[in-house]
Amino acid sequence: MNVPPRVSAHPPVLPELAFEVERRNQGIQMQPLGQPAVGGAAPVSSVNDPQVLLDLEQKMADIFAPHETPENRQALGALVKDRAGQLQAMGQTAADVERLLDKATRMDRVALPAVGAMGSAPFAVASVLLDRVPAMTAKTASSPAYTGFVAGSFSGALDTAAGGVMGRALHDAMWLKAPAEALEPVMQEAQAAKAQENPGGRALQSAAAYQTFSLRNVARGLVATALVGTGHPKTAAAMDTVLGSAGGMAAGAGYVTVMRGNDLHAHRAGPEYLFGRKDWKKQYETLRDCSPTRDPLINAGKRLAKLPLDMMTDTAKALGGVISATSATTNGLALGGGSALSTMARAAVKGAAAKAGLSPAIVAAADSATNIGLSAITFGAYGALGVLTGPASEAVSKTLQEEVPAKAMSAASAVAEGLSTAAEAGANAVAGLANTLRQRPARGVDPQGDSEV
Structure with a gap:
C-alpha cells in the first residue's frame, strides 16, 4: 500500500512558498538534451539542481x-x-x-500485527488463568x-498493568507514527490537535x-457447537481456552490494523510524523539502509531482551494505572459490567x-x-x-500530579513565611524589652538603709 497521495487533496503549504516556486521556475534556463551548459558551467547534479529542491519543497509541503x-x-x-x-544535501x-515512504508503509504493515498481538497477550493470559x-x-x-x-474486571486490570510494563517494548515501534516527545514543537501541537478532533467519531x-x-x-462458538454436538465436551472446553487466548492475540492484531487505517485517514499517522521528528535525519537514513526482513527481527529481539529490566522499573507505575479513572471506567464498568450481564x-x-x-x-x-451478541x-x-474517558483521566492526573502539589507548596510556603514573620516579630519584641530593662538605672542602697529613688 502506497502512502495516500496528498497533492490533489491539499494545495501547497504557504502562499509565499508557492510564489517562490513560481519565481524559481521562471528563472531556470533549460538546456537542450545533449548540449553543454551555457558558459562552460559545470553539469547540474541533484545536490545543486534548483528543480530538485523545488520538487522536494513541494513534496514536503504536501506532506505537512x-x-x-x-x-x-x-x-x-x-x-x-x-x-x-537537508534532503537535497543528502x-x-x-x-x-x-x-x-513506500518502504516505511510496507514495514509498518508487517510490524503492526506483531505489535497488536503482543499488546493483547495479557488478555490471552487472563483467559487461560480464568479457565485453568x-x-x-x-x-x-x-x-x-x-x-x-x-x-x-480481572482481565481488564491485568491488561492495564501488563500494558504499562510492556510500554517501553512497544514504544515508538512504527516508522510513520511518533511519540510526542520525539516531534518538533509545531508537530507536537499538530499531533495533539488531531488527537482531540471528533471524539465521538473516534469512539465509534x-x-x-x-x-x-x-x-x-x-470462531469459538462454531468450534464449541461442533465438538459438543459430536460428543466431545472436554475437547470443546480445551479448544475454547486455546481459541480464547490465541484468538485474542489475533483479534488484537486485527484491532490495531483497523485503527491504523483510521489514523492514516485522519492524519494521526503518516509521513509527516517521520519528517516532523527531531531526529528525522537519523530515522530517514536508518530506514533507507535497513533490511525490511532482517532488521525488524533484530529490533524486536532487542526490545524483548530489555523487557525484564522494564518490568523491574515500570511495575509500580503500571500498577498505578490500574486504579486510574480510565481503567476504573473501562475495566470496571465496560468489561466487568458487560461480562456480568453476559x-x-x-x-x-x-x-x-x-x-x-x-x-x-x-x-x-x-x-x-x-x-x-x-x-x-x-x-x-x-x-x-x-x-x-482518556482525556478526562489525563486532566485529573495532571491536576493531581502537577497543579495540586504546586498549589499545596505555594500555600505551605505562605504559611511558613507567615510563621517566620510572626516569630521574627516576637523575637524583636522580646529583644526590645530586654534592652529596655538593661538601660534602666539600677536601684542603689545608701548608708542609712534608704533606697535611692
Whole structure:
C-alpha cells in the first residue's frame, strides 16, 4: 500500500512558498538534451539542481499540508524548507522520498500485527488463568453475574498493568507514527490537535475495531457447537481456552490494523510524523539502509531482551494505572459490567434450553450466540469508553500530579513565611524589652538603709 497521495487533496503549504516556486521556475534556463551548459558551467547534479529542491519543497509541503493552520503556517513553512534543503544535501530527490515512504508503509504493515498481538497477550493470559485456575472465581460460583464481573474486571486490570510494563517494548515501534516527545514543537501541537478532533467519531471507530474480538467469539462458538454436538465436551472446553487466548492475540492484531487505517485517514499517522521528528535525519537514513526482513527481527529481539529490566522499573507505575479513572471506567464498568450481564444471560439461556430438553449441540449454539451478541456490546463499550474517558483521566492526573502539589507548596510556603514573620516579630519584641530593662538605672542602697529613688 502506497502512502495516500496528498497533492490533489491539499494545495501547497504557504502562499509565499508557492510564489517562490513560481519565481524559481521562471528563472531556470533549460538546456537542450545533449548540449553543454551555457558558459562552460559545470553539469547540474541533484545536490545543486534548483528543480530538485523545488520538487522536494513541494513534496514536503504536501506532506505537512493537512496540519496547516493560520497560527502555525510560518513554523510549518520553515520546517518544509529545512527538510527539503537537508534532503537535497543528502542527494535525495522527491522520487527517493516517495520510495522510502513506500518502504516505511510496507514495514509498518508487517510490524503492526506483531505489535497488536503482543499488546493483547495479557488478555490471552487472563483467559487461560480464568479457565485453568477455577479457584480464582470459586467464591463467586453461586452468582453468575458476580463471576462475570470478577472475570471481566480481572482481565481488564491485568491488561492495564501488563500494558504499562510492556510500554517501553512497544514504544515508538512504527516508522510513520511518533511519540510526542520525539516531534518538533509545531508537530507536537499538530499531533495533539488531531488527537482531540471528533471524539465521538473516534469512539465509534474504536468500538467497531474491537469487534475483531467478536469475530474470535464466532470462531469459538462454531468450534464449541461442533465438538459438543459430536460428543466431545472436554475437547470443546480445551479448544475454547486455546481459541480464547490465541484468538485474542489475533483479534488484537486485527484491532490495531483497523485503527491504523483510521489514523492514516485522519492524519494521526503518516509521513509527516517521520519528517516532523527531531531526529528525522537519523530515522530517514536508518530506514533507507535497513533490511525490511532482517532488521525488524533484530529490533524486536532487542526490545524483548530489555523487557525484564522494564518490568523491574515500570511495575509500580503500571500498577498505578490500574486504579486510574480510565481503567476504573473501562475495566470496571465496560468489561466487568458487560461480562456480568453476559454470564448471567448465558446461564439463563443454557438453563432454559436444557430444561426444554434440547440437544447438547443446540444448547451450546444458544450459549455461543448469547455470548457473541452481548460480548459485542461489551467490547464496543470498552473501546468507546477508552477514547472518551482518556482525556478526562489525563486532566485529573495532571491536576493531581502537577497543579495540586504546586498549589499545596505555594500555600505551605505562605504559611511558613507567615510563621517566620510572626516569630521574627516576637523575637524583636522580646529583644526590645530586654534592652529596655538593661538601660534602666539600677536601684542603689545608701548608708542609712534608704533606697535611692
